Amino acid sequence: MDNQMINKSLAELSVGLQSGKFSSVELTQFYLDRIASHDSELNAFITVTAEQALATAKTADEKIASGSASGLTGIPLAHKDIFCTDGVKTSAGSKMLDNFIAPYNATVVEKLKSISMPMLGKTNMDEFAMGSSNENSYYGAVKNPWDLDRVPGGSSGGSAAAVAAKLAPIATGTDTGGSIRQPASLTGITGIKPTYGRVSRYGMIAYASSLDQGGVFASSAADSALLLEAMSGFDAKDSTSVDIPVPDYSTTLNDSLQGLKIGLPKEYFEEGLNSEVAKVIEAAVEEYKKLGAEIIEVSLPNTHLAIPAYYVIAPAEASSNLSRFDGVRYGYRCEDPVDLTDMYMRSRGDAFGREVKRRIMTGTYALSAGYYDAYYLKAQKIRRLISEDFQKVFEKVDVIMGPVAPETAFKIGEKSDDPISMYLSDIYTIALNLAGLPGMSVPAGFANNMPVGLQIIGNAFTEGKMLNVAHQYQQATDWHKQTPSKYAVSEGEK
Amino acid sequence: MSLTPEEVKKIAFLARLAIKEESIEQYSEDLSGILHLVDQMDAANVEDIEPMAHPQDAMQRLRKDEVTEINQREKLMENAPATENGLFLVPKVLD
DSSP states (O other): OOGGGGGOOHHHHHHHHHTTSSOHHHHHHHHHHHHHHHHHHHOOEEEEOHHHHHHHHHHHHHHHHHTOOOTTTTOOEEEETTBOBTTBBOOTTOGGGTTOBOSSOOHHHHHHHHTTOOEEEEEOOSGGGOOSSSTTOTTOOOOBTTBTTBOOOSSSHHHHHHHHTTSSSOEEEEESSSTTHHHHHHHTOEEEEOOTTSBOOTTBOOSSTTTOEEEEEESSHHHHHHHHHHHBSOOTTSTTOOOOOOOOGGGGTTOOOTTOEEEEEGGGGSTTSOHHHHHHHHHHHHHHHHTTOEEEEEOOTTGGGHHHHHHHHHHHHHHHHGGGOSSSSSSOOOSSOSSHHHHHHHHHHHHSOHHHHHHHHHHHHHHSTTTTIIIIIHHHHHHHHHHHHHHHHTTTOSEEEEESSSSSOOBTTSSTTOHHHHHHTTTTTHHHHHHTOOEEEEEEEEETTEEEEEEEEEOTTOHHHHHHHHHHHHHHOOGGGOOOGGGOOOTTOO | OOOOHHHHHHHHHHTTOOOOGGGHHHHHHHHHHHHHHHGGGGGSOOTTOOOOOSTTOOOOOOOOOOOOSOOOHHHHHTTOSSEETTEEOOSOOOO
């Protein structure tokens, strides 16, 4: 199998498979070999599922031979270890679920399995998706493929590192406050968090249910369009799933951007934004002008309230969601409990990491008697202010752009003792989750030799427009084609 | 808003989290820091603003009360730390 495989788009891989140039078994084995060679240093995977992957690949090859394949059939992928996978360990990056074998498939997993996309494995993540650096995993930190001393971002750091180092052609992730966009930005790949309700949350281990949303990590907007379409859609098993038809995202990728109105929120370019990162974003905006877009300065005046409101809503929902881990039905149970209370307390105390405990306690406090109005209710009111800010801006513009993160990937250990400084790094991503809006990170250049992502924010259910906007930029630039030299295969090389 | 070590112990109990005595001080510092961040909400005027519980303000969808799941009792119990005769085992609840 040719090493050039890693430089191919999903559409090209699909052509190769359909034309019999290579088989899914060969392609899947090729990626399993890359994982075997490189993952010991990256730590992107918690579990590698070689046997299942090859079995699915075999089914894919049969479907291709019999003409019953879809475009993605036979293309391997990686799932964030937050999606339940029947018969396979599903840990959510926690000691609590280190022994948990999911008894069913998440809807996302089921959908992609039904079209025979082989699952290479389950990727590393911050425990229960709480974190922005992937340092909060029970399975150890994930390394950034661009610099092994730096974080890949979080919480979906494993999926991001796997796609950035080409250990998987594409991967799933989840985003509650930036957990797809920030790692995509920090590792130089394309990531999309769709509108809340677009992708089923069934079987996705819950962190903050009114904010959690599944999405995609890919090498390009065109690849993202294919996987997002395949995993989206109404699901009766998710009570907040939205019953709106899924468009064919690929057909609008080539629409012209002539006359596109781009809003730049002034609050996203103020103090706190690294000046080198700002330059990259400004250059990307210039590129959009060349593509025919009109730039309009806009304001999202309640931006500064997003992080405070998030750190009430998300911990409150987490404290409720994570109460299910009681040591009775699944998960970790402490040794020799003396009574029920002792069992609950020590099982949870032993098995949850520090950040998870911090958030559970913050949420428990915010929801405790006498504090509900001051915290949770107030945060939900602020949530509406933030949502209304966006709606006012979308009366004037088609998309909003800005940075994803205020700086490039930081060093492992640099912020791990300072939770607040870690929280503040999500300043540009969190507001979207509160408003339920879709967001993307698109590679736009480098600052201090580390990748920088441009954030594209759309109104609800405008993923097609956002992918079009990202794709046109990727036709004009090649930032998304950069791969860390250690993992790259240059043209002509075998 | 700051939390004293005593308050942290109380919250940890409400959340059923055993916290080591030597870590209480650190949690009290960390949680106070988070609440300090959260206190920035005080600057907002939210009078007459309707709270937003769902991004699309959607209502809870209802379905017919019909059995849709098959019985997978044995499979679902395979993850339990302790079982006996198809039941979850827990420490003695009543004397």
